[in-house]
Amino acid sequence: MTMSSLKRDKRLESKKRKAAAFLQLVKEEDDETEPVKKKMTEESQTNPTAQPSGSTGNKKSNNFQQMAEEELLKLRQALRERQKAAMEKPKVFLTLEELARENVSHFETDLKEEEIPPLFISDVQSLILFAVQGSACRMKPRWCRLLRCTKVTSIVVMVMNGVSNIELEKYPNSFPTIRNAFQTHIEVVNPSQYAKSVPTELFCVLPPRQQRTLVAKSIKMKQDEKEEESLNKPEDPLKETEAEENPLHPALHGDDSFPRTQLLLSTAQLMQEKYPLPVQYSNVNTSDFKFTKEEYLPVNDKSPMFALDCEMCMTKARQSELTRVSIVNEKLETLYDTLVKPYNRITNYLTKYSGITKELLDPVTTRLSEVQKKIQELLPADAILCGQSLGGDLRAVKMYHPYVIDTSCIYNLTGRAGMKTGLKRLTEMFVREKIQEGTEGHDSVEDSVATMKLVQHKLKHNLNYGDVRMGWTAIDSNPEEVADEKEPEFKLIKMEESDENIELNPLPKHIISRQSAFFRMEKYFNSMFEVLQKYGRTAAMVTDQETVKKFGMDNGVIGIESDSDKKTKSLVKSHVQFHDFVYCSFDNYLTHLNENTTEEKIVHCLEKMDNRVGKILKNVKQNSLVIVIVPGRSNQRQEHSGTTFVKIKE
Incomplete structure (x- = not known):
């Protein structure tokens, strides 16, 4: 079945539901007026002379019918107003055909297809960028659709570090907030599989090709100038020439x-x-x-x-x-x-x-x-x-x-x-x-x-x-010429080699290095916080010292270090009221997780974390895009994937 036929079937089902609801309203009105009509009929049969044709009995019947019609008009008007109000709110829903199922408030899945594509934390980044940039976003989310993104009042991202789908499935009662508040969720690959972290995947935005080309072009121009200078200089036969290594491209x-x-x-x-x-x-x-x-x-x-x-x-x-x-x-x-x-x-x-x-x-x-x-x-x-x-x-x-x-x-x-x-x-x-x-x-x-x-x-x-x-067209008289390119909208930030933290995964380094080749981080990238600033959005992050130092030092972001989940919760509760983008992470569960951790301790940590998510959620502004990331976890033998939960705060 094609995607177009699926959409057509959904539209037909929607029309059927609306028609059924309308008939139910009419039926309820008929049920309310039926006793009155029955009484009027009985009175007309027992006293036929009291109510001649065209008398008050018929007038009352007509009045009741008129009242029913007026009530129906009111209901229709209320329905139109409700629909109009709904159109003023953002909405997010899944669009992957493989994930087109009824969203349920538990963590079991009924997907049996083996062709479901892997989803990554970078897919969450695409949703955030689309919520900020709208139609200007060059990479639309491939897994969901966000309607009326201009109506999104703020974006709140909460990360539950160390938690994986194992915990979600094994201790479902420890997550009452997530179970009840979030119906839209997707499974995601644990980023530590390829030596990345959630902040790196979220905040490092790959620049567009045009911008990367400009950087390469400027470096090539500098190389050409140096080569021309070297040609004009007298050659020293005793000195061996060495090829200068390009800092960005060989x-x-x-x-x-x-x-x-x-x-x-x-x-x-x-x-x-x-x-x-x-x-x-x-x-x-x-x-x-x-x-x-x-x-x-x-x-x-x-x-x-x-x-x-x-x-x-x-x-x-x-x-x-x-x-x-x-x-x-x-x-x-x-x-x-x-x-x-x-x-x-x-x-x-x-x-x-x-x-x-x-x-x-x-x-x-x-x-x-x-x-x-x-x-x-x-x-x-x-x-x-x-x-x-x-x-x-x-x-x-x-x-x-x-x-x-x-x-x-x-x-x-x-x-x-x-x-x-x-x-x-x-x-x-x-x-x-x-x-x-x-x-x-x-x-x-x-x-x-x-x-x-x-x-x-x-x-x-x-x-x-x-x-x-x-910008290329087949009718260009000289297609070799590059179309006029705009100046880069965002500056390029260099990613240091040490930023690739191999220790995120306990697997052997050569295996992680091999996997990382598929998820290479360009040496130069754009910062998500600069994108936020460019679009007039204020940002704050409450997380560990390393993440604040690495990503929160410029572009107007307020970076606050936190060494406990309790402190993180208190700080975020206030900041979500005043900022357009807020990021935080809860790390206590990961620090307590080891071979000797008891079942009771695990349950307690998970319940506390879920409770803190719930308290922050209560303080989030209406029509905010709220994202809770359960990133997954790695151990020596197995990778445990995670889940991302998404909703619009009503």
């Missing part, structure tokens, strides 16, 4: 006119495009997925690129499975091309698209595990994989890879992120070559070569080239 590769790392999909885009990500998530089964490398090196602007394309068929398992995989390098040489036999019986070879037939696959003995091993041997640790909608190919080979360029994303001819242009048309339009011309299906080598040519073609121009969302 030297560009070959014919690239801008850094190729600017084309890499960000973490948010990886999520949006449904790429497989290496996180433990309760509703996603990725136990048989493997990494393309055991360890990854940091990607740079000289990292080699490889194009990958796969062909699939349908099997008895009712899913598409790999039948062919091809990889080419930047010289357009085929490094790997093999047919693959699925473990499950094939029900449809999809020959029209894949070019695979029974005769081709019958003698094949290569299995998926061999393909995975070969890819691990073939790719270097900083390899950039290119492909058209590459997420589907990576799911087919059942592998994770952190550095990807997707031609369906870097080229956009529609102006809408969700509407992709096919590889055939892109190749014909930009590379001036025709592919997929035959009737015997696609050739994965041909498609890989076309993908690599498209990426190289864009790198010879500029970041805007081929993307109408960034």
Whole structure:
């Protein structure tokens, strides 16, 4: 069932409910007037001469009917006023099709689908930014919809550190406030899985590509000036020249006119495009997925690129499975091309698209595990994989890879992120070559070569080239010229290397480092507090000393250190009345949690935390967006995911 049909069914159901409510009102009015009508009928039968035709009896009947109609008009007017008042209030609700279920006030879930995409704390960031920026927000929330965001009076974020879904399910009676006050909630991945924290995920905003390009452009200009100066100086034959290392980008590769790392999909885009990500998530089964490398090196602007394309068929398992995989390098040489036999019986070879037939696959003995091993041997640790909608190919080979360029994303001819242009048309339009011309299906080598040519073609121009969302148009007389770019709206803040706290997770460092490659934090980012300040919003945070020092030192944010949950509660109760954004964290449970913690102590801590959330909630302004984050927790053997609760304070 499509999303449009689901929406249509919902509208029909809504109309049915309104009609039923209207009939019920009419029925109640009829029930109230029925005894009076019955009495009038009896009186007219016993004394027919007392009430001739057109007498007071009929007048009374007409009066009662008129009164019923007037009462109905009043009810209709009240209903219209109520609807009008509702339109003046913000509203938040889930929109993911996989999460489209009746919200309930307990923590059990009836979702059985394995295709539910992982949701992250950065998804909560997108909701906060949308509540502040409205239509100007470049990354809309992918998991919920916020209606009438201009009516949101304030935003309050409360973090219950150390608490996970284990506590929510095991001790449901310890959370009466959350159970009763919040009906909208989503499960989220614990950020410590990839060496991040809730504040880092919330407050570090990835700058738009245009802004990053300006920074790279200014640095390249400085490099060119220095190179020109060095050319004008007499060369000293006794002195060896050393390549100056770029503080933001290393030297560009070959014919690239801008850094190729600017084309890499960000973490948010990886999520949006449904790429497989290496996180433990309760509703996603990725136990048989493997990494393309055991360890990854940091990607740079000289990292080699490889194009990958796969062909699939349908099997008895009712899913598409790999039948062919091809990889080419930047010289357009085929490094790997093999047919693959699925473990499950094939029900449809999809020959029209894949070019695979029974005769081709019958003698094949290569299995998926061999393909995975070969890819691990073939790719270097900083390899950039290119492909058209590459997420589907990576799911087919059942592998994770952190550095990807997707031609369906870097080229956009529609102006809408969700509407992709096919590889055939892109190749014909930009590379001036025709592919997929035959009737015997696609050739994965041909498609890989076309993908690599498209990426190289864009790198010879500029970041805007081929993307109408960034100002490019197909009728430009000189499309190589970059469209006029505005000055960066927000300043870039440098993230120090030490800010990546590996100790957040007790797993071995090389495993965390590998996972972190997928959730890399750019060296330069925008601060959420600067965004708030730009939009005239005041902000305050009440949390631990480290977080206040790291994020609350500028941009007008009031940072208050707190060493106890009791103090945090008291401070936040007053600040939510005067500020547009308030962030706080409760940390006592995490400090008390260890192997010797008794069940009684756990229950007590959880109840106190929930009680403090409730007291803050009572003081929050009406029509505020309230978010409670249960981030999850890590231990030596297992990752425990968390939950984010959202509501509009009424």
